[in-house]
Amino acid sequence: MSATLSPARSAPGPSPDAAPLIRMAGVGKTYHAAGGATVRALDGVDLDIADGAFVSVVGPSGCGKSTLLRMLAGLDRCEEGSLRLGGRDVRGPSGEVGVVFQAANLLPWMTVRENIRLPLRVGGRHAPAEARIDALLEVTGLADFGARYPYELSGGMQQRAGICRALVRDPRILLMDEPFGALDALTRERMNAELQRIWQTSGKTVLLITHSISEAIFLADQVVVMSPRPGRVLRVLEVPIPRPRSFDSIVSHPAYAGLAREIRALLTEPGDAP
Amino acid sequence: MSATALPAARTRRTELPSGIIAGGGLIVLLGLWEAAVHLWHLPGYILPDPAAVWRALWSGIAVSPASPLGWYRPLWGTFRNAALGFFIGSAVGLAAGSAMAESRTVERLLMPYAFALQCLPKVAIAPLIVIWFGFGDGSKIAIAALLALFPVMINSFTGLRAVEPERIDLMRALSASRIETYRLVKLPNAAPYIFAGLDMAVVYALLGTIVAEFLGAQEGMGVVITQAESVTDVAGVFAALIILGALGMALHGLVRALERRVVHWADRGKH
Numbered sequence: 001m002s003a004t005l006s007p008a009r010s011a012p013g014p015s016p017d018a019a020p021l022i023r024m025a026g027v028g029k030t031y032h033a034a035g036g037a038t039v040r041a042l043d044g045v046d047l048d049i050a051d052g053a054f055v056s057v058v059g060p061s062g063c064g065k066s067t068l069l070r071m072l073a074g075l076d077r078c079e080e081g082s083l084r085l086g087g088r089d090v091r092g093p094s095g096e097v098g099v100v101f102q103a104a105n106l107l108p109w110m111t112v113r114e115n116i117r118l119p120l121r122v123g124g125r126h127a128p129a130e131a132r133i134d135a136l137l138e139v140t141g142l143a144d145f146g147a148r149y150p151y152e153l154s155g156g157m158q159q160r161a162g163i164c165r166a167l168v169r170d171p172r173i174l175l176m177d178e179p180f181g182a183l184d185a186l187t188r189e190r191m192n193a194e195l196q197r198i199w200q201t202s203g204k205t206v207l208l209i210t211h212s213i214s215e216a217i218f219l220a221d222q223v224v225v226m227s228p229r230p231g232r233v234l235r236v237l238e239v240p241i242p243r244p245r246s247f248d249s250i251v252s253h254p255a256y257a258g259l260a261r262e263i264r265a266l267l268t269e270p271g272d273a274p
Numbered sequence: 275m276s277a278t279a280l281p282a283a284r285t286r287r288t289e290l291p292s293g294i295i296a297g298g299g300l301i302v303l304l305g306l307w308e309a310a311v312h313l314w315h316l317p318g319y320i321l322p323d324p325a326a327v328w329r330a331l332w333s334g335i336a337v338s339p340a341s342p343l344g345w346y347r348p349l350w351g352t353f354r355n356a357a358l359g360f361f362i363g364s365a366v367g368l369a370a371g372s373a374m375a376e377s378r379t380v381e382r383l384l385m386p387y388a389f390a391l392q393c394l395p396k397v398a399i400a401p402l403i404v405i406w407f408g409f410g411d412g413s414k415i416a417i418a419a420l421l422a423l424f425p426v427m428i429n430s431f432t433g434l435r436a437v438e439p440e441r442i443d444l445m446r447a448l449s450a451s452r453i454e455t456y457r458l459v460k461l462p463n464a465a466p467y468i469f470a471g472l473d474m475a476v477v478y479a480l481l482g483t484i485v486a487e488f489l490g491a492q493e494g495m496g497v498v499i500t501q502a503e504s505v506t507d508v509a510g511v512f513a514a515l516i517i518l519g520a521l522g523m524a525l526h527g528l529v530r531a532l533e534r535r536v537v538h539w540a541d542r543g544k545h
């Protein structure tokens with residue numbers, strides 16, 4: 001059975017002439033700590049993300065990746081620069097954005113199905129979408145686990161349920177903050193492959209924050225490399241590897257090694273000798 | 275336990291079931307008690323022997339439920355007032371704890387009083403409440419409710435505030451309203467705390483009811499105890515205490531059983 005989530009896309013990837021779906025211009029962020037100390041987390045971030053693109057963001061720890069994602073999700077206010085989503089300033093959380101949290105963040109008192117249904121029960125009226133939930137469970141291989149509780153699921157399954165929950169409102173944009181960081185390498189690769197498939201069939205725009213260079217390349221149309229704090233965009237690298245990709249084929253692709261080396265070099269750039 | 279022990283199991287230390295340990299302890303206790311009574315020739319109005327207590331206990335059990343001489347009527351009276359007080363106190367406690375957790379203003383308004391009252395031995399207020407509510411059921415329920423209120427209020431406040439920020443972020447990202455966040459995230463999240471409060475509250479409600487009955491009542495286990503005491507029927511006092519202990523344990527067990535049903539996910543929810 002093939003469950004379709006949204007109009008399937010024949011040719012994934014950004015269409016070059018369209019206006020960007022997400023536009024960041026001069027985005028900055030300074031945290032004010034309790035003792036009057038300030039932390040400059042982001043500084044002049046410029047980034048355009050095309051509709052339907054898959055963009056990975058890598059950067060040193062503490063460079064403001066989560067901060068940027070929280071602002072896009074409408075959880076933190078953007079007070080410096082402009083952050084536009086579909087041509088409109090981000091003023092708060094919107095139904096256009098689905099967020100996948102780092103540690104699946106499922107509610108333990110709800111079954112998997114109830115967790116996935118949660119976005120439809122809150123924040124205004126939503127059409128019931130049991131068929132859609134079924135399709136999501138099917139696509140993510142959780143069809144037999146809808147009635148289970150999160151503690152009965154493995155970490156990878158929990159994360160898949162988290163992805164279903166982020167997709168159930170059919171948002172245009174999916175924001176993911178290190179969603180697979182806690183998984184073992186093999187499960188992680190399998191989840192990457194699944195995410196690629198979900199993305200290809202759903203036509204969403206995905207922004208994925210990750211610490212894994214191979215994951216970033218495997219999934220993305222573009223890899224955004226950020227500088228150490230205060231975070232800025234160092235480089236946006238195109239990934240010219242055709243889809244669908246597999247981990248076996250990608251490492252042998254001529255562009256892969258060069259890309260990985262370039263990203264690693266950018267990340268360890270200024271005087272980072274141990 | 276399996277009857278056919280495996281070779282590997284033999285090396286393990288055998289553990290007696292807790293029922294056997296507790297039962298053995300009881301037999302030893304009763305034996306010491308009996309021995310003490312006979313050794314020191316203690317009169318029945320100081321320490322009755324176990325047999326006398328058993329007779330007093332049984333004489334109240336082996337009667338019709340409607341008999342004024344049995345345990346049933348006073349027990350029912352005490353139970354009913356304690357239960358009513360427990361429900362009222364818990365409901366008010368949950369409401370006040372929720373209001374404090376949701377609003378900093380309410381928190382600043384109520385917290386000083388809550389803290390002051392928490393430090394006050396609340397049974398000391400009992401005589402005042404008897405003056406206001408009279409010697410009827412009202413004062414029993416009021417004191418039980420007052421004692422039940424605080425643990426539920428403090429625990430629900432703590433539990434509602436203890437919710438992980440990631441779960442609040444989730445609800446905010448979904449544009450959930452405050453009520454939705456409270457109902458679907460904060461309240462379930464606080465459930466283990468609230469149940470710990472209810473567990474205390476049920477015992478306190480019983481305590482409050484008995485104290486109120488000591489101060490004056492027509493019927494109830496507190497009345498049974500004061501009446502037995504007035505005729506130095508110490509065996510009767512012991513029997514009443516055993517009944518009360520059993521009631522307290524039953525109520526405690528009821529709350530725990532409810533907790534296991536409602537909060538079945540706790541302790542297993544985190545991976």
Ligand SMILES: Nc1ncnc2c1ncn2[C@@H]1O[C@H](COP(=O)(O)OP(=O)(O)OP(=O)(O)O)[C@@H](O)[C@H]1O
Nearest residue numbers: 031032039041060061062063064065066067068229
């Ligand atoms: N609420 C906050 N208050 C004060 N400082 C904060 C806050 N949140 C983040 N910061 C600071 O801002 C900087 C960027 O944090 P952020 O979480 O965005 O980094 P990150 O790139 O996601 O790091 P990591 O890869 O480790 O997750 C850090 O130095 C952090 O200490």
Ligand SMILES: [Mg+2]
Nearest residue numbers: 065066067177
């Ligand atoms: Mg982060």
